[in-house]
Amino acid sequence: MSNEFNAFTMAQRQFDAVAELLQLEDGIRQLLRSPQREYHFTIPIRMDDGAVKVFQGFRVQHNDARGPAKGGIRFHPQETIDTVRALATWMTWKCAVVDIPLGGGKGGVICDPHNLSPREQEALCRGWVRQVSKNIGPINDVPAPDVMTNPQHMVWILDEYEKLAGGHYPGMITGKPVEVGGSLGRTEATGYGVVFTVREALQRMDLPIEGIRASIQGFGNVAQYAAKLLIELGATVVAVSCWDQQDQTSYTYRKTDGIDTEFLLSITNRFGAIDKHKAEAAGYQRLEADAWLEQDVQILIPAALENQITADNVERIHANVKILAEGANGPTTPEADQVLKRRGVFVIPDFLANAGGVTCSYFEQVQCNTNFFWPKDEVLSRLDQKMTTAFHAVADLAEETGEYMRDAAYMIAIQRVATACHLRGWA
Numbered sequence: 001m002s003n004e005f006n007a008f009t010m011a012q013r014q015f016d017a018v019a020e021l022l023q024l025e026d027g028i029r030q031l032l033r034s035p036q037r038e039y040h041f042t043i044p045i046r047m048d049d050g051a052v053k054v055f056q057g058f059r060v061q062h063n064d065a066r067g068p069a070k071g072g073i074r075f076h077p078q079e080t081i082d083t084v085r086a087l088a089t090w091m092t093w094k095c096a097v098v099d100i101p102l103g104g105g106k107g108g109v110i111c112d113p114h115n116l117s118p119r120e121q122e123a124l125c126r127g128w129v130r131q132v133s134k135n136i137g138p139i140n141d142v143p144a145p146d147v148m149t150n151p152q153h154m155v156w157i158l159d160e161y162e163k164l165a166g167g168h169y170p171g172m173i174t175g176k177p178v179e180v181g182g183s184l185g186r187t188e189a190t191g192y193g194v195v196f197t198v199r200e201a202l203q204r205m206d207l208p209i210e211g212i213r214a215s216i217q218g219f220g221n222v223a224q225y226a227a228k229l230l231i232e233l234g235a236t237v238v239a240v241s242c243w244d245q246q247d248q249t250s251y252t253y254r255k256t257d258g259i260d261t262e263f264l265l266s267i268t269n270r271f272g273a274i275d276k277h278k279a280e281a282a283g284y285q286r287l288e289a290d291a292w293l294e295q296d297v298q299i300l301i302p303a304a305l306e307n308q309i310t311a312d313n314v315e316r317i318h319a320n321v322k323i324l325a326e327g328a329n330g331p332t333t334p335e336a337d338q339v340l341k342r343r344g345v346f347v348i349p350d351f352l353a354n355a356g357g358v359t360c361s362y363f364e365q366v367q368c369n370t371n372f373f374w375p376k377d378e379v380l381s382r383l384d385q386k387m388t389t390a391f392h393a394v395a396d397l398a399e400e401t402g403e404y405m406r407d408a409a410y411m412i413a414i415q416r417v418a419t420a421c422h423l424r425g426w427a
Contacts, residue, residue, distance in 0.1 A: 005307045007086035007330055014334065015089070018410040021403070028418050028427040032092075035085055037061040039135060043109065043127035048117050055111050055124060059132045061141055062088035062104040065420035068139055069105030070095060070358055072146025072175075073128070073153070075121075077112040083306070084108045087146075090329055091358065093413035094351035098390040100362045103417075105141050107132075113148050114245055125156040133164045138171040138369065144361050145175040147305070155180055171368035174361035183364035185379035186357075191225025191303075192380065193356015194327045196387040197348045198299060199233065201323050204395060205346070207298070210234035215295040217241045218304035219264065220272040222327045222354065226301055227261050240264070241292040241304070242274050250289035253279050296320055303327030303354075311335035317345070326350035341404050349406040351413065352394055359386050 012033055019029045039059040047053050058081055061069040071091040074084070084106045092104025109128060113121055129136075136143060145154055154176045161172055170181035178184060202209050212235040216223045219242040227237045236258040243250050253259070253274055263282065267275040276286055293300065293309070294316045302308050306329055309317075314336035317324075324340060325348040326332060332340070332347070340347055360383055367373045374382075398408035421427050 005333070006082050007306050008082035008089070010330060010333060011086040011089045014406070014410060015414065018407055018414055021407065022411060022415060022418075024414070024418060025427070028421060031421060031427050032063065032414065032417060035060045035062045035088055036064065037135070038081070038085070039132055040081065041131040043124060043131060045120060045123045045127060047120055055109050055127075057107070057109045057128050057131060058084045059107040059135065059141070060084045060088040060105060061135075062106075063092045063417060063421075064103035064140070065417055065424055065426065066096060066103055067101035068103065069141040070102040070144070070361065071105035071107065072144045073107040073109070073149050073157075074146040075109050075111050075113045075124075075148040075153075077110065079108040079110045086306070087329055090351050092417060093410060094355045094358055095362075096413035096416040097352050097394065097409050098355045098359050098386055099416070100359060100386075102142075102358070102362060105143070106146075107143055108146075121153065122156050125153050126160040129157045129160045130164070133161055136172065137161070137165070138169050138365070142171070142361070142365060143173050144358075151175055151177045151182060171365045174364040176364070181364075181368045183360060183367055183379055184374070184376035185383065186360045186364060187221065188225045188229075188380070189360030189383055190222045190354050190357035191227075191327070192229050193359065193383060193387045194222065194226045194301060194303070194325050194348075194353050195229040195233070196356070196384050197353050197391045198230070198301075198323060198325050200388055200391045201325075201346055201348060201395070205322065207322070208234075211236070212299060213238055213295075213297040214299035214301060215239040215292045215297045216300075216327075217292045217302045217308060217331075218272070218328070219268060219274060220303070222357075223301070223303040224261060224265065226303060226327060227259065230299075231258070231261065235299070237261075238297060239287075239292045239295050241289060242268075242272050243304075244273050244276065246273075251276065252287040252289065252291035253284045254287055254291065254295065255284050259284070290316065294318055298322045300324045301327050302331035304331070306330035307333060309333065309336045311339070314339045317343075321345055323348065325353045327354050329354065337404075337406065347405050348391070349409045352390060352409045355390065356383055356387055359383055
């Protein structure tokens with residue numbers, strides 16, 4: 001990964017290009033290019049060995065014109081404020097493109113949970129919320145899990161928030177276990193949402209999903225459920241990749257007749273790393289990190305981190321690839337986008353493709369705030385409806401205007417947020 005990559009610069013470049021297409025006024029451009037609010041803070045934690053270690057934390061609220069800010073909290077050793085700014089910005093567009101009444105936010109802590117005990121992680125979660133408790137909550141900013149955070153982390157954050165607030169506020173955070181106000185279907189939502197958009201794209205291209213071949217980067221929650229649903233619908237997933245903590249590198253695992261998700265899950269640890277020895281013993285080829293990119297497939301799903309498809313590797317994408325569905329946030333750089341556009345690859349942009357997670361988080365908020373919970377089939381049915389409607393609105397605009405899918409999605413999202421800002425008198 002290039003040391004020069006800056007996710008926020010990329011997010012702003014994407015915005016600037018579409019602001020020009022929409023001919024937005026200078027005032028609204030300035031308002032939407034940068035976050036409304038940022039919180040930077042330190043979190044002192046007493047470690048298990050008795051020493052005090054100080055962690056750097058962030059919360060960024062990009063725009064809340066359409067509703068409370070919404071966005072995950074990342075624990076990552078390479079976390080930066082610019083990455084958090086970019087992710088908060090993309091969350092604004094993500095909520096707008098699927099037309100849910102929320103804005104964009106994101107949080108993070110620079111840390112590596114692999115090297116923290118459960119007690120230390122709990123202390124970090126409680127320390128994080130103590131720093132921002134006056135600036136988050138069910139009516140102004142609702143956090144959720146993200147990279148290397150999980151439902152247990154969300155419960156610790158909820159518990160600490162409720163102690164400080166002096167009441168029960170289950171809608172202040174989403175991604176919780178079902179036993180404490182989480183929503184059924186939330187675990188599957190992001191991966192399923194990606195596949196719902198892929199299914200609709202194939203239909204528009206008159207291609208049956210049965211027999212379609214796919215390759216996926218990542219084997220965390222999004223990738224796992226995307227692979228499961230693709231296989232259920234009749235597709236074949238030939239490769240997945242994952243980070244190996246022990247070797248400090250990524251590998252691609254390929255099985256040309258199709259992976260078995262249940263088997264791979266049985267040999268995958270809680271951080272999404274596959275046991276390489278057991279995989280190879282079962283007939284999986286272990287290849288280099290980027291090998292997922294060059295498989296002879298029709299569908300590629302990057303579902304790991306940002307900045308994964310770049311000018312340096314985009315030409316390695318196989319000529320047979322028809323659809324690239326961005327399960328991750330910001331996986332494709334603008335330079336790589338130009339190559340994909342020239343080659344005619346149908347790109348389902350990140351803030352549309354992976355919006356299933358925030359959509360189901362919105363459903364969780366609604367259920368918590370009304371204290372009435374839906375059965376799983378209702379959650380997934382509502383999710384399918386939301387994702388399908390949003391996908392076709394973007395695809396129809398792209399078809400009508402001749403614009404790239406990413407630009408069409410941005411046009412819809414940015415216009416919705418700009419309209420809300422205008423109506424509020426902000427610009």
